[in-house]
Amino acid sequence: MEEDVWRFLAWHLQKAGIETVLVGGAVVAIYTEGLYQSGDLDMVPDEFERKRIEEVLTAIGFEARAGRYFGHPQCEHLLVEFPKGPVELGEEFPVTPAEELVSGEILKILSPTDCVKDRLAGYIHWQTRDTFDQAVLVCKKQAERIDWSVLKNWCKREGALGAYEELEKAVQRE
Structure with missing residues (x-):
């Protein structure tokens, strides 16, 4: 579930020129093939541009929620958050994410x-x-x-x- 929603969102954001990296529990859900369920997607944008992110997400049916969160009426159990970057792992910076080509767009996720x-x-x-x-x-x-x-x-x-x-x-x- 998380993987499908992530690919859909990341693809639309990337198409609009907004690069994100998926981090957190949703990555665990993807790599454990659903053995773990996250309940949210943490997508770190290259630059935090809430207005542009909101425009893209609204166009595909998502609604702004409190803070950095977005939700979709047909997927209430899964929230999307856009924490400010950069992506860091403990003291490690910069982090080079894995890349996945989806329908002509490069999507980024922690390896x-x-x-x-x-x-x-x-x-x-x-x-x-x-x-x-x-x-x-x-x-x-x-x-x-x-x-x-x-x-x-x-x-x-x-x-x-x-x-x-x-x-x-x-x-x-x-």
Whole structure:
């Protein structure tokens, strides 16, 4: 569900010249093939232009909600948020997102490895166990696409090698 809505929105925004990167829980939902459900799409625009974003989304049936949120009357359970950028993963900046070509437009999303970093950042900085569990799910479903050496080096730079070791054990254990 999240993936279809993301592709639809990102395609229309990109067509209008508004580049976004999908981050957060919706990326987990996509890479776990729906094992995790997010409930929202976090799309970081290259430049925050609320008026232009609102124009594009209104034209395709979305309505502005409080703050940076948008919703669609036929999809009430899924909100779209446009947090201000840039995309950062802990102390890592800049982040180079993965690209996907959809009907002639390039859509951007965190790579599986960067998605795991994003989830681990929540675990490291806020001790949120659910984000750790999401990182484990992504590692299992995207095993061939995870760069473990990049994850290990990132955790070292974040001062959290223990989080990497815990992740490695959790993925091997299950």
